[in-house]
Amino acid sequence: MKAVHFGAGNIGRGFIGKVLYDNGYDITFVDVNAEMIDLINKEQEYDVIIAEEAKSRQHVSGVKGINSMTDTDKLQAAIKDADLITTAVGVNILPIIAKSIAGPLSERTSDKPVNVVACENAIMATDQLKQAVVAISGELGDHVHFPNSAVDRIVPIQKQDNPLDVMVEPFFEWVIEEDAWAGEKLEGVKYVSDLHPYIERKLLTVNTGHAFIAYFGSYKGYTTVDEAMKDAELVEQLKAVLAETSDYLTTVYDFTAEEQAAYVEKIISRFKNPYLSDALNRVGRSPLRKISPEDRVVKPLAYLAEEDRKHDALVDMAAYLLRYSDEQDPEAVEKNTFIEEKGITEFLKHYAKVEGELAKEIAERYNALLFDKENN
Numbered sequence: 079m080k081a082v083h084f085g086a087g088n089i090g091r092g093f094i095g096k097v098l099y100d101n102g103y104d105i106t107f108v109d110v111n112a113e114m115i116d117l118i119n120k121e122q123e124y125d126v127i128i129a130e131e132a133k134s135r136q137h138v139s140g141v142k143g144i145n146s147m148t149d150t151d152k153l154q155a156a157i158k159d160a161d162l163i164t165t166a167v168g169v170n171i172l173p174i175i176a177k178s179i180a181g182p183l184s185e186r187t188s189d190k191p192v193n194v195v196a197c198e199n200a201i202m203a204t205d206q207l208k209q210a211v212v213a214i215s216g217e218l219g220d221h222v223h224f225p226n227s228a229v230d231r232i233v234p235i236q237k238q239d240n241p242l243d244v245m246v247e248p249f250f251e252w253v254i255e256e257d258a259w260a261g262e263k264l265e266g267v268k269y270v271s272d273l274h275p276y277i278e279r280k281l282l283t284v285n286t287g288h289a290f291i292a293y294f295g296s297y298k299g300y301t302t303v304d305e306a307m308k309d310a311e312l313v314e315q316l317k318a319v320l321a322e323t324s325d326y327l328t329t330v331y332d333f334t335a336e337e338q339a340a341y342v343e344k345i346i347s348r349f350k351n352p353y354l355s356d357a358l359n360r361v362g363r364s365p366l367r368k369i370s371p372e373d374r375v376v377k378p379l380a381y382l383a384e385e386d387r388k389h390d391a392l393v394d395m396a397a398y399l400l401r402y403s404d405e406q407d408p409e410a411v412e413k414n415t416f417i418e419e420k421g422i423t424e425f426l427k428h429y430a431k432v433e434g435e436l437a438k439e440i441a442e443r444y445n446a447l448l449f450d451k452e453n454n
C-alpha cells in the first residue's frame with residue numbers, strides 16, 4: 079500500500095508518518111522545504127522520540143520525499159498511484175494542495191479507490207480540501223473518497239541533532255469518518271460514524287486551551303507552555319475557559335459533564351508534560367485563523383453569548399489574543415496593523431464576524447488590558 083503525505087513537518091513525521099509506517103505503508107513525504115526533502119531522500123529513516131522520562135525511540139524507515147516545487151512530474155505520478163493521500167500542512171494551504179492533486183485524481187480509474195484525508199486543526203478540513211479539488215477537476219467518481227478526520231498529538235518545534243528525528247508527546251488520537259473511508263482500516267485509528275463531536279471536542283478543548291495559554295502566557299511574559307503552566311493564576315483561568323467550552327460541548331453534543339471533565343483533566347496534564355518544551359509562539363501562531371468564526375475562540379463564544387450563558391473567560395481570551403504580538407508571525411503583524419489603523423470593532427467585524435453587544439464586551443476587555451499595561 080502506498081501513501082503520499084503532504085507536509086513533512088512535525089505532525090507529518092511525528093504522528094501521521096509513524097501510524098502509516100506501523101500499518102505497513104510505503105510513505106512518500108511531499109514538501110516545499112527542499113532541505114527537508116533532500117535529507118529524507120538521503121537518510122530514508124528517522125526516529126520518533128517519546129517525551130517521557132525514558133525518552134524511548136521508535137524507528138521509521140523506507141521513507142521517500144518529493145519536492146512539490148521542482149518534482150511536479152514525480153508528484154503527479156505518485157498521486158495517480160497512491161492508495162492513501164494525507165495532508166498536515168495547515169488548513170490555509172489546502173487550496174494549494176488541491177491544485178497539485180486535482181489533475182492526477184481526475185485521471186484515476188474506478189478500479190483503483192483512494193482515500194484523501196486532511197489532518198489539520200479545523201472542523202471538517204477534508205471537506206474544504208474536497209471543495210477546492212472539485213472546483214478544479216469537476217465531480218470525481220465514487221472511487222475517490224474524502225473522509226474527514228481529527229488528529230491529536232502535541233508535537234513542538236524540534237531541536238534534535240538529526241533534523242529528521244522528532245520528539246512527540248506519548249498521547250495520540252486519530253479519528254476518521256467511517257462511512258467515507260474505503261478499504262482496509264488503519265490500525266491505531268478510531269473510526270466513527272459522526273466526526274462532529276470528536277473534532278469539536280478536540281479543537282474546543284485541546285486547541286482552545288493551548289491558545290489561551292499562548293495568549294495569556296505571552297501577556298504575562300512567558301515563552302513556553304510548561305513554564306506558563308507553573309503559574310497558578312493562569313491555570314485557574316485556563317480552567318475557567320475550558321469550563322465554558324465544556325458547557326458548549328455538553329449542550330450541543332451528547333458528552334456527559336463527567337466525561338468532559340475527565341477529558342479536560344487529561345488535557346491539562348498533557349499541557350504540564352515536563353519532558354516537552356513547546357514554544358508559546360508555535361501554539362499561538364496564526365491568530366487571524368484562530369479568531370475566525372469557526373475556530374477555537376469565536377465558535378463557542380458566539381454560541382454561549384447568543385444563548386445568554388456564561389462566557390466572560392472566553393471574552394478575556396479574545397482580548398488576550400487581540401493583544402498578542404509576534405514580529406515573526408505575518409498574521410500577528412497583520413492583526414496589529416489592522417487594529418492600529420481601523421480599531422477593534424472593525425477588526426472583530428472583519429476577521430471574527432463578531433458585531434454588536436459581544437464585540438462591545440471584547441473591546442471593553444481589550445481596552446482595560448491596554449490601560450493596565452500602560453499604567454503598570
Ligand SMILES: NC(=O)c1ccc[n+]([C@@H]2O[C@H](COP(=O)([O-])OP(=O)(O)OC[C@H]3O[C@@H](n4cnc5c(N)ncnc54)[C@H](O)[C@@H]3O)[C@@H](O)[C@H]2O)c1
Pocket residue numbers: 084085086087088089090108109110111146166167168169171174175197198199229230231232233234
Ligand atoms: N504540531 C502539532 O502539535 C499538531 C497536532 C495536531 C494537528 N496539527 C496540525 O497539523 C498541521 C501541520 O502542523 P505542524 O505542527 O506539523 O506544522 P509544521 O510547520 O511543522 O509542518 C508543516 C509542513 O508543511 C509544509 N508545507 C507548507 N506548504 C506546503 C505545500 N504547499 N506543499 C507541501 N508542504 C507544504 C511545510 O514546509 C512544513 O514542513 C496544521 O494544520 C496543524 O494545525 C499540528
Ligand SMILES: O=P(O)(O)OC[C@@H](O)[C@@H](O)[C@H](O)[C@H](O)CO
Pocket residue numbers: 199229230231232233284285288289360361362363364
Ligand atoms: O496547530 P495550530 O496552530 O492549529 O494549534 C497549535 C496547537 O494548539 C496544536 O498544534 C496542538 O499542539 C495540537 O493540535 C495537539 O493535537
